Amino acid sequence: MPAFCGPSPAVAKSQRLAHGAPVNMFSGPFDPAVMSRLLLTRAHPGWLGLRYRDHGDDWCELELPWRADLVSDEGSPVLASGPIVSLLDMAAGMAIWIANGEFRPVATLDLRTDYIRPSHENASVIARVTCYRRTRSAAFVRGRAHDGNRDDPVAEMSGVFMTIDPARAA
Amino acid sequence: MNGTLSPYARAMGIEIEEAADGCAPVLSLAFRHELEGRPTAWHGGAIAGLLETACFAALRDRLAAEGRGARMKPINVTVQYLSAGRTQASFALGRVVRLGRRSANVTAEAWQDDPARPIATAVMNIMLVADG
Numbered sequence: 001m002p003a004f005c006g007p008s009p010a011v012a013k014s015q016r017l018a019h020g021a022p023v024n025m026f027s028g029p030f031d032p033a034v035m036s037r038l039l040l041t042r043a044h045p046g047w048l049g050l051r052y053r054d055h056g057d058d059w060c061e062l063e064l065p066w067r068a069d070l071v072s073d074e075g076s077p078v079l080a081s082g083p084i085v086s087l088l089d090m091a092a093g094m095a096i097w098i099a100n101g102e103f104r105p106v107a108t109l110d111l112r113t114d115y116i117r118p119s120h121e122n123a124s125v126i127a128r129v130t131c132y133r134r135t136r137s138a139a140f141v142r143g144r145a146h147d148g149n150r151d152d153p154v155a156e157m158s159g160v161f162m163t164i165d166p167a168r169a170a
Numbered sequence: 171m172n173g174t175l176s177p178y179a180r181a182m183g184i185e186i187e188e189a190a191d192g193c194a195p196v197l198s199l200a201f202r203h204e205l206e207g208r209p210t211a212w213h214g215g216a217i218a219g220l221l222e223t224a225c226f227a228a229l230r231d232r233l234a235a236e237g238r239g240a241r242m243k244p245i246n247v248t249v250q251y252l253s254a255g256r257t258q259a260s261f262a263l264g265r266v267v268r269l270g271r272r273s274a275n276v277t278a279e280a281w282q283d284d285p286a287r288p289i290a291t292a293v294m295n296i297m298l299v300a301d302g
Binding site for chain 1: 176177178179180181182203204205206207208211213214215216218219222223243244245246247248249250251254
């Protein structure tokens, strides 16, 4: 894998936060606990209210708190499938950055989610995704979503991401 | 009309664009910061949500046309991302490939400027649970 390297101007430009303040994300290895404050508070993850929970060498665990406007049925307080894909997709990105040791833009290429059962009523959903294989331009992930008990999953996911040429990401 | 969409789809901002007779409805979703992933691109999860919603809409449409009342439970979804979604509106249209007694197979495509150049596609298997 490439050694740790600093940001290109294009990458730095692509990492300005919504309010326009440039962020130096390269003061060291990718720290998901710190980066979550930037990545999970804005844009789509921020709208969903995703929260960082835990991580290891090649995995990341995020939580999607239950919210009334994210359900699939008016009459049933169960989170819709759509936000669970977003949760798994985001946890996958974080797992890849952790495994890479640096923040480089990635794009989802293929994401498959099996919905094993509906989550419980009013339950938040937790996703742990592992980046189990990386090549120069692709990253392979798999993950599981549950609502409290890891052995009783709500969804299983596998996917492939492409790393993006920073020069084209801005 | 948008009342047939799920609360999640309405919260996302998805709208039913047009539904010609005998055709599944085209869905639209205007771009907002809340749908963004990396700066200047749609979040993959938001695109997936739009495609899923198009699959459900197409299947609901087809079930209604056949006079069948059934609840839809997603079994799985596979999304292919073909190109980055730029900061503009996206559209999606679903197609019921096979409607069975207990399940349906539905595909959907999402595009921005040109329906012939999709930015993402999805295939879903959806369980049908008879009402009553």
